[in-house]
Amino acid sequence: MNTTKLLILLCVISIQAIFAQKNNVNGNSQIVKGSPLVSPQIQVIPIKDSINNRQYELYIELPEDYSDNTNKTYPVLYYTDAVWHREILSACQEYILEDVILVGISWQLDINEDLKKERGAHVSRFRDYSISKHSNPEIQAKYQMGQAKTHLGFIRDNIIKYVENTYRSDPNSLTYFGYSLSGEFGAYILMTQPDTFNNYIIGSPTIKDEVDYLSKLNAEFGPFETSNRNSSLNANVFISYGSLEKEIEPIDTFVKLLKDRRDGGLAVLKEVIDGTHGTAFPTTAIRSATWLSSIISPISSDNYDVSFWDMAHLNNAFVTTTPEDRKDGILVDTLAVNTKDRNAILTLSQEIFEGTHGSYDAVLVSHKNKLVFESYYKKGRINVPHGQASAVKAYTSLVLGRAIQMGYLSMEDLNKPLISFLKNIDPKKFAKGAEKITLHKALTMQGGLTIDRDAWKDIENDSVRLKGQGLVQTLLEQSEPITSESQTYLYGNFNPMLVMMVIDAVVPGTAEDFIRKELLDKLGITNYKWSTHISGIPEAGWRASIMSRDMIKLGNLVLNKGKLNGEQLISVDYLDKATSGIVKPTQDWMPKDYRYGYFWYQTLVQVGDNSYDASFAWGGGGQRVIVIEELDLTIVISGHDSEDKIMTPISEIIIPSFVTQ
Structure with a gap:
């Protein structure tokens, strides 16, 4: 307004x-009669x-x-x-x-x-709007209260x-x-x-x-x-x-x-x-x-x-096959698929709005670096940041790739002891084997930290002890020995925070400033929220929000091998490794064909007799930034669904629509 x-x-x-x-009228008021105002x-x-x-x-x-x-x-x-x-x-x-x-x-x-x-x-409002009859029989007889149902x-x-x-x-x-x-x-x-x-x-x-x-x-x-x-x-x-x-x-x-x-x-x-x-x-x-x-x-x-x-739910789904140019750095075009596929996508959109596939807030599709389909449901809004959950891990990986591109780290540094980059820690109290934790191990969820959960609950809100690199100091003091057996895939937020701590240590200024200036600002991402960990550095695994359109920008950056408007923002070598399938996740809830890179997932999407390599950021509730390089395709999903089953209709309906394009 x-x-x-x-x-x-x-x-x-x-x-x-x-x-x-006013619930009463003053009968003594002097009213001057005149012509009524007609609107x-x-x-x-x-x-x-x-x-x-x-x-x-x-x-x-x-x-x-x-x-x-x-x-x-x-x-x-x-x-x-x-x-x-x-x-x-x-x-x-x-x-x-x-x-x-x-x-x-x-x-x-x-x-x-x-x-x-x-x-x-x-006077009729006392009768029409009230739920119950009045306890006083005389008042009830007079006003006939309690006729809300009528x-x-x-x-x-x-x-x-x-x-x-x-x-x-x-x-x-x-x-x-x-x-x-x-x-x-x-x-x-x-x-x-x-x-x-x-x-x-x-x-x-x-x-x-x-x-x-x-x-x-x-x-x-x-x-x-x-x-x-x-x-x-x-x-x-x-x-x-x-x-x-x-x-x-x-x-x-x-x-x-x-x-x-x-x-x-x-x-x-x-x-x-x-x-x-x-x-x-x-x-x-x-x-x-x-x-x-x-x-x-x-x-x-x-x-x-x-x-x-x-946030209230939208009364109607907003679905467009000709997205608006909002002057936000995103190129737009028209959804150019055959009529059958177009109708299938629109039908899917209505099903998403009706909750058939769970609680989802947005689905966007960019083809050949142009936004061609945009839809919002439930809590989704074009101009309101959406929680990203663990998709933030993938964004943290891109920040590290930016630091490598700018020379603050090298690809060889990925295999060096992580603690070698931190100057404000005392290794004398570390668990045995602390030097085995490298950036590579942390990025693939193989850091090997073993922390007693009950003991950590007594520490996790200690802002003095955990301030700055004190977080790493405390983690390595509290952990059981780091061994080859402990350095297996274990999903969690300790590893991302280790990576963010290194970023904070090697870049000029702070990690917060670096994220803003060297990644988000360059992509034109200004409407976002990125929370700060109790240590004082940015969260690395969750607690950030960005708009769904800005998720498209991050996906297209990956699609274009880290290049934006002719400038190499993310190291190509790093990005190739980050989006590859390095390790196999071990959680029961993880699909068997998913693999894990540097905080990015990788899988093959089957369309007919062909399969396509898909890399994606993934956060709980259904946050996904899906990149399929061979199809020149970026798909964004935002949601708040506990079961997170949206990939099935996306793989069966949306992705195949672009196979022949």
Whole structure:
């Protein structure tokens, strides 16, 4: 959002805040009658509850380009308490949610006039939005509270059907917005009929007395099971409350209830807004609108920053066979495969979105150094870095290759004792055989360290002892003797940290600066996160995030034998060895035909009678940068899948499509 739009919207907020969430009407107010303000953008549609014969109104506001794009469908935001919420949500549509249809739902119009005079035009909300009957019989008789189920039926059977039949709405992108009592109503919808909406904005819900009932509904729904998609609530949920509110504990309990489901289809974000129950409303509207914009578009707004696990799922897959030139250093082209293969790839994309193959967030394909296919699902976004898990090991290997290319190390140094590069260590206390650990051994997971796990738990957070090369000192003190028998393949993060320590020791400045200046900056990778180990040097085996498009850059660098724009960034000799199959991994979970180089994997992909050599970075959850030199192909996968079975459809559908190209 640009500065001008933000200033205008803040003005709207300040005005709206005065009127936010009034539950009572001052009957002594002097009202000067005049001509009502009519907004040409809003259509007021009368609508009747077909079961209870109650009269309401809908406030329909269409996007500016609605009439111009007759083949386009639009997300719909349904909001309750329409009179109170209409102005600020209309402003959000103007400046944040430009492609969204707004549907405001009024209070009942033809309700008892005495009740209207006593409590105001909003009196029906006490009945329609509340979950339970009131404990006081007199109040209950008067307001008929606890009819959330009835009102939900009206919304599902009358309102949503009317909108779907009248407007070009996107059935996969329906959002509910409710605040205070209507926030309670939103919680009820989520826990009883979650398929009503795809996204739920629940602001400061009045659920103090409803937590037990909501917990009961959750139990009736049952726990989430990975093998059963129907066990998921399948919703994105934004829940907020004001920092000065009195009843926040019930809301926190409800949030915990949702998160404890460990539900693969449920994404929950909690926001604490500065202010009271009333004054927190305007900011809630803005924050939630920004959150929603990140769900209906694969490009997140600049000011949307949440952790990966709080990231909501996209309502629709974003799939393109003609990727956009985003001026990010990536050349683009059109997917040029035959019709059958193209349709198979598109079908696979839909299957990935539906979760058929697990939980994956992006698949990108670059052919002949041009991006020709780009797709995002679930938590994937074009402009948001994605966690890389152990794929970071492969990137660390490229950093070492860069150091060799620049002359800070040589290929011969790979077979020298690793400790010979470290000047701030004392070998007197080292385990016997410490000199047997070379860069080659560490890079192939054959360092041979044997550390007692329980003993290491008492040490691993000691930032003083492990500072700098103290990490290596401690590892070599704690290890059992390093022998030929111990120097066999053993996957883990100790070996990568040994390699990173050498990089830090031999390059000018720090390893952190070297990674940034000599690799990432040269590739135009600027939007990333690379965590620091407790030792003070960059993590070498995990805890880094980069964008999926930037993973393509790293893959193409390998495809081009370490050369970028005519400059040799990575040593050719090193890269050839790094991406070859040097050792055979021994873990049971590792496919039998996989081999391991210098933190890179190697395997053969069979297509018909032919096989193709594939090198790839691999991180848990499905992070892969796959390079097939013979096909001039780079494939990137981002995901958060525990079983990580995506390689099968990639090998059977995508890779064969390029065999004849």
